[in-house]
Amino acid sequence: VHEMLIDLDKKHFIHPTSSLKQQHESGAPFIFSSGEGVYLTDTKGRKVLEGMSSLWNVNIGYGRKELAEAAYEQMSKLAFTNSFSSMSNEPAIRLAAKLAELAPGNLNAVFFTSGGSESNDTAYKLVRYYWKLKGLPDKKKIISQKKGYHGVNIGATSATGISPFHTLTNSPAPDFVHVDTFSIDSLKACIEKEGADNIAAFLTEPVQGAGGVNIAPEGYLQEVRAICDEHNILLIADEVITGFGRTGKMFACEHYSVVPDLLLFAKGVTSGYIPLGGVMVTDAIHRELVERSDGTLLHGYTYSGHATACAVGLKNIEILERENLVENSRLMGEELLNGFKELQMEFDFIGEVRALGLIGAIEMVHPITKQRFDSFIAPRVSEEAAKRGLIVRTVVFEGMDTVVFSPPLIINKQEVQELISIMRAALAAVQEEL
Ligand code: PLP
Numbered sequence: 060v061h062e063m064l065i066d067l068d069k070k071h072f073i074h075p076t077s078s079l080k081q082q083h084e085s086g087a088p089f090i091f092s093s094g095e096g097v098y099l100t101d102t103k104g105r106k107v108l109e110g111m112s113s114l115w116n117v118n119i120g121y122g123r124k125e126l127a128e129a130a131y132e133q134m135s136k137l138a139f140t141n142s143f144s145s146m147s148n149e150p151a152i153r154l155a156a157k158l159a160e161l162a163p164g165n166l167n168a169v170f171f172t173s174g175g176s177e178s179n180d181t182a183y184k185l186v187r188y189y190w191k192l193k194g195l196p197d198k199k200k201i202i203s204q205k206k207g208y209h210g211v212n213i214g215a216t217s218a219t220g221i222s223p224f225h226t227l228t229n230s231p232a233p234d235f236v237h238v239d240t241f242s243i244d245s246l247k248a249c250i251e252k253e254g255a256d257n258i259a260a261f262l263t264e265p266v267q268g269a270g271g272v273n274i275a276p277e278g279y280l281q282e283v284r285a286i287c288d289e290h291n292i293l294l295i296a297d298e299v300i301t302g303f304g305r306t307g308k309m310f311a312c313e314h315y316s317v318v319p320d321l322l323l324f325a326k327g328v329t330s331g332y333i334p335l336g337g338v339m340v341t342d343a344i345h346r347e348l349v350e351r352s353d354g355t356l357l358h359g360y361t362y363s364g365h366a367t368a369c370a371v372g373l374k375n376i377e378i379l380e381r382e383n384l385v386e387n388s389r390l391m392g393e394e395l396l397n398g399f400k401e402l403q404m405e406f407d408f409i410g411e412v413r414a415l416g417l418i419g420a421i422e423m424v425h426p427i428t429k430q431r432f433d434s435f436i437a438p439r440v441s442e443e444a445a446k447r448g449l450i451v452r453t454v455v456f457e458g459m460d461t462v463v464f465s466p467p468l469i470i471n472k473q474e475v476q477e478l479i480s481i482m483r484a485a486l487a488a489v490q491e492e493l
Pocket of ligand 1: 114173174175176177179208209210211264268269297298299300325326
């Protein structure tokens with residue numbers, strides 16, 4: 060069966076974000092067929108520890124029957140109904156209210172999407188619309204960061220600063236500008252250059268994921284909040300990865316005591332069991348949209364407020380709360396970081412290590428120069444880890460040579476130790492070659 064699947068995979072399945080040539084020649088190395096807790100099993104019966112929660116999103120781990128039951132129950136009753144105009148459904152209403160309770164500050168209203176890219180494009184349209192309603196139609200530029208990742212729709216790709224992701228767009232959308240990552244000076248210079256009257260919003264991940272797990276330094280977001288207020292610029296926090304406990308708080312903005320004007324989520328809201336995302340907005344923005352717009356809000360996806368997706372989201376959040384998984388993320392994150400520090404002492408080609416909750420990274424550097432190696436080392440480490448039953452991911456662009464981690468929030472001490480010892484063995488194997 061495995062060989063047959065590999066063959067069909069090569070012929071018919073265009074894989075997202077992958078080397079198509081390599082996939083076509085060698086086939087997918089893993090075809091996963093089941094999952095339990097922090098482990099996945101493939102069609103050859105190999106069991107691996109999922110150090111990435113797939114794409115930073117399977118927060119409550121694999122094989123949770125309760126989510127399957129929630130979906131089954133909702134689908135049996137009413138799988139879907141649209142939310143356009145005056146229609147609504149109970150799971151969407153209850154999830155919207157629950158999110159308002161969980162989100163910091165006065166982020167009390169939500170526009171649902173089916174994923175992070177849609178949440179981003181929705182946010183860019185909402186902020187432009189907001190300023191237009193206020194009689195300031197020129198305020199439309201979206202400022203984001205060079206190592207930021209925001210998705211793959213035309214808008215989200217344009218806001219993404221990591222340049223290799225621009226390969227497919229040919230010409231980027233206008234009115235997107237990138238500043239240096241976590242640099243207040245760069246942001247100030249950009250506002251000066253572009254003019255606050257032309258800027259709709261500043262967009263940031265509190266902890267960048269795809270850019271290599273870069274954690275906003277203490278004080279940065281607070282300063283950004285003050286600058287945005289001073290210049291009448293809206294602040295958008297992309298919490299697509301960081302939301303729902305990933306960093307040891309329900310939302311990463313809470314680490315910095317900052318309330319953005321818009322908060323974007325996806326991934327962890329359903330732990331990936333079903334696609335769902337959204338944009339939370341403050342009461343002030345919600346009020347403007349309600350009071351000033353006279354026609355229809357001509358923006359909505361067929362699946363905005365999908366009843367089954369929202370029912371799964373509600374159950375997922377219930378489990379996060381019932382099992383104290385946000386606190387577990389904080390505690391196991393400390394354990395993980397301690398493990399990284401041990402590895403750093405043992406291997407002279409590990410540079411900086413960092414983690415906030417259960418999102419972390421280790422950097423590869425030349426032992427003597429402490430600069431990047433001439434060729435990337437992280438992919439070799441990841442390969443050796445996979446051979447030993449651990450899935451991790453690498454970030455190797457623009458000088459980064461980094462292994463990143465984002466295990467399920469249910470991980471326990473013993474499993475963190477297992478992750479670290481597999482990494483130790485993988486690093487030792489790579490050290491032989493250096
Ligand atoms: N924003 C961030 C911070 C992300 O990490 C991602 C995906 O990894 C996205 C947006 C895009 O989300 P999606 O892949 O669900 O469209």
